[in-house]
Amino acid sequence: MPRATCLTQALSGQYILARQGNASNIRFGIERGTGEQLKAHAWLISDNHVVLGGSVDGFAHLVDHGSR
Numbered sequence: 001m002p003r004a005t006c007l008t009q010a011l012s013g014q015y016i017l018a019r020q021g022n023a024s025n026i027r028f029g030i031e032r033g034t035g036e037q038l039k040a041h042a043w044l045i046s047d048n049h050v051v052l053g054g055s056v057d058g059f060a061h062l063v064d065h066g067s068r
Helices: 006-019
Strands: 025-031 040-046 049-052 059-066
Touching (some): 006 025
Antiparallel strands (some): 025 059
C-alpha cells in the first residue's frame, strides 16, 4: 500500500500470515533518545524474525500483540 503506516503494514502482514496458518506478533516500540518528540514504530515478527517494519535499531520494545 502506498504511504501506509508501519501499523497498517504490520496488521495487513499479520492477517496474510494468519490466513496461511503462520503465527506472528506485532511489536510496538518507541525510539530511544528522541528528546521532546515521541516517535513510535510497529513491526511484524514471525519465528523471531522481523518480517515487516524495516530496521528496529534504536527502538525500545514496549509490548507485543499477536496470534501465538
